[in-house]
Amino acid sequence: xxxxxxxxxxxxxxxxxxxxxxxxxxxxxxxxxxxxxxxxxxxxxxxxxxxxxxxxxxxxxxxxxxxxxxxxxxxxxxxxxxxxxxxxxxxxxxxxxxxxxxxxxxxxxxxxxxxxxxxxxxxxxxxxxxxxxxxxxxxxxxxxxxxxxxxxxxxxxxxxxxxxxxxxxxxxxxxxxxxxxxxxxxxxxxxxxxxxxxxxxxxxxxxxxxxxxxxxxxxxxxxxxxxxxxxxxxxxxxxxxxxxxxxxxxxxxxxxxxxxxxxxxxxxxxxxxxxxxxxxxxxxxxxxxxxxxxxxxxxxxxxxxxxxxxxxxxxxxxxxxxxxxxxxxxxxxxxxxxxxxxxxxxxxxxxxxxxxxxxxxxxxxxxxxxxxxxxxxxxxxxxxxxxxxxxxxxxxxxxxxxxx
Amino acid sequence: xxxxxxxxxxxxxxxxxxxxxxxxxxxxxxxxxxxxxxxxxxxxxxxxxxxxxxxxxxxxxxxxxxxxxxxxxxxxxxxxxxxxxxxxxxxxxxxxxxxxxxxxxxxxxxxxxxxxxxxxxxxxxxxxxxx
Numbered sequence: 001x002x003x004x005x006x007x008x009x010x011x012x013x014x015x016x017x018x019x020x021x022x023x024x025x026x027x028x029x030x031x032x033x034x035x036x037x038x039x040x041x042x043x044x045x046x047x048x049x050x051x052x053x054x055x056x057x058x059x060x061x062x063x064x065x066x067x068x069x070x071x072x073x074x075x076x077x078x079x080x081x082x083x084x085x086x087x088x089x090x091x092x093x094x095x096x097x098x099x100x101x102x103x104x105x106x107x108x109x110x111x112x113x114x115x116x117x118x119x120x121x122x123x124x125x126x127x128x129x130x131x132x133x134x135x136x137x138x139x140x141x142x143x144x145x146x147x148x149x150x151x152x153x154x155x156x157x158x159x160x161x162x163x164x165x166x167x168x169x170x171x172x173x174x175x176x177x178x179x180x181x182x183x184x185x186x187x188x189x190x191x192x193x194x195x196x197x198x199x200x201x202x203x204x205x206x207x208x209x210x211x212x213x214x215x216x217x218x219x220x221x222x223x224x225x226x227x228x229x230x231x232x233x234x235x236x237x238x239x240x241x242x243x244x245x246x247x248x249x250x251x252x253x254x255x256x257x258x259x260x261x262x263x264x265x266x267x268x269x270x271x272x273x274x275x276x277x278x279x280x281x282x283x284x285x286x287x288x289x290x291x292x293x294x295x296x297x298x299x300x301x302x303x304x305x306x307x308x309x310x311x312x313x314x315x316x317x318x319x320x321x322x323x324x325x326x327x328x329x330x331x332x333x334x335x336x337x338x339x340x341x342x343x344x345x346x347x348x349x350x351x352x353x354x355x356x357x358x359x360x361x362x363x364x365x366x367x368x369x370x371x372x373x374x375x376x377x378x379x380x381x382x383x384x385x386x387x388x389x390x391x392x393x394x395x396x397x398x399x400x401x402x403x404x
Numbered sequence: 405x406x407x408x409x410x411x412x413x414x415x416x417x418x419x420x421x422x423x424x425x426x427x428x429x430x431x432x433x434x435x436x437x438x439x440x441x442x443x444x445x446x447x448x449x450x451x452x453x454x455x456x457x458x459x460x461x462x463x464x465x466x467x468x469x470x471x472x473x474x475x476x477x478x479x480x481x482x483x484x485x486x487x488x489x490x491x492x493x494x495x496x497x498x499x500x501x502x503x504x505x506x507x508x509x510x511x512x513x514x515x516x517x518x519x520x521x522x523x524x525x526x527x528x529x530x531x532x533x534x535x
Contacts, residue, residue, distance in 0.1 A: 340465075341439070341441075341463060341464035341465065342439075342464075343439050343464045343466075343505065343508065344408075344464050344465045344466070347408075347466075347502060347504065347505055348407055348408070350502075350504070351407065358439075359438060359439055360438075360439075360440070373439065373440025373462075373463075374439055374440050402407045402408075402413075403408075403413070403465065
């Protein structure tokens with residue numbers, strides 16, 4: 001990647017414990033480029049007002065900027081603007097999907113199918129719905145390779161399956177799941193397909209048409225945008241049947257003391273004052289990513305992942321989890337050093353200014369599946385350089401020397 | 405690499421008082437579900453003092469070293485004195501712990517406090533199973 005990209009991220013110029021920051025936790029959240037920070041600040045300085053209510057010019061301008069951002073997000077994923085719902089993040093988007101489908105589609109005795117590699121955000125809402133609706137929650141197995149066991153998934157699909165919820169790119173293993181294939185199978189039994197795309201939309205070209213799913217959720221903050229903004233994309237006809245998750249201002253048509261009528265999507269799902277400036281910031285992040293090109297973003301991620309995997313796999317004391325194939329995984333690597341707890345690895349790397357994640361990454365069942373309490377994860381984005389990956393690998397050797 | 409304090413590495417590599425205490429008078433398990441750290445601390449109180457203390461556990465170097473050091477610190481001490489032990493005392497004995505890892509370092513102390521609170525007559529011998 002271009003040196004200019006690096007310079008767009010001011011935080012990468014700082015030091016930690018007196019060492020230059022090497023930020024390798026982009027799967028948790030990404031850093032923000034100046035154009036995103038500026039877009040949000042400029043909106044507050046120049047065009048800020050509440051949306052959807054005001055008849056005055058400033059409100060109309062703010063509304064225009066908000067809707068413009070929706071259009072940018074829609075264009076990024078090949079959707080129509082009316083299909084893009086702004087939420088506060090992936091978690092809210094998945095809860096909106098789960099609570100809505102729970103009400104409209106799931107009956108007692110029905111089944112909801114997830115996978116063993118789900119982030120808690122795409123597991124717990126379905127647990128709740130299953131429990132409250134008297135439905136059964138099943139999980140498709142993960143193979144030792146870190147790939148989804150498609151035979152197991154097929155075996156667990158039945159006409160009773162009303163929802164299949166799965167992650168596009170695993171936040172731990174990096175596995176890229178064959179969503180289109182799964183969606184086709186799920187649709188054959190009449191199930192709705194919900195996709196957690198929090199780790200895919202920020203890193204690779206995603207077209208919701210090609211994906212074949214019915215509802216797709218992702219976050220702004222992992223794709224160079226602000227925190228507090230996320231997206232639920234939904235097929236028009238499906239969104240039209242879903243009830244709102246949050247009721248209140250700005251999502252209704254007519255309100256009486258005893259009843260109310262909901263607005264159409266996407267407004268129906270955006271009760272209360274939405275994260276307006278954050279939406280504008282997300283629009284700027286989309287512009288930034290598209291200027292680089294999602295193909296180029298993906299290539300850069302693959303190069304860094306290849307470099308990290310080569311280094312990790314060459315060290316016999318390192319266990320790598322996931323496909324170990326840069327072309328088949330997201331821009332991240334999960335691993336452990338033999339006999340050393342991930343928090344010790346993360347703390348010692350931090351002393352050298354290197355930020356990686358150690359823990360269960362909000363995927364406890366997946367770690368249990370691999371028989372480990374936790375793992376280390378290094379993850380990348382457009383601003384990560386090959387030099388940083390090499391620094392990480394040599395620092396990892398010093399951790400090993402220190403603790404072995 | 406600046407790394408961990410030597411005392412942490414030493415207790416992690418050569419844990420003291422590791423194992424079950426068959427005639428314990430007090431015992432407690434504390435776990436940190438965030439990282440999977442788990443520590444069982446057992447004490448034998450005799451004549452108002454800690455006659456013996458042992459731990460078992462799994463987890464990171466800091467939590468295990470802290471448990472090991474803690475058993476050394478309290479053995480032979482009057483219970484009243486051990487009960488007055490503050491978080492800062494243990495952290496200082498460890499040579500200081502980075503603030504992001506305080507919960508790991510203090511896990512064994514939380515177990516000790518509960519073990520002392522649970523103190524009662526000596527138990528019958530338990531099978532020497534791990535935590």
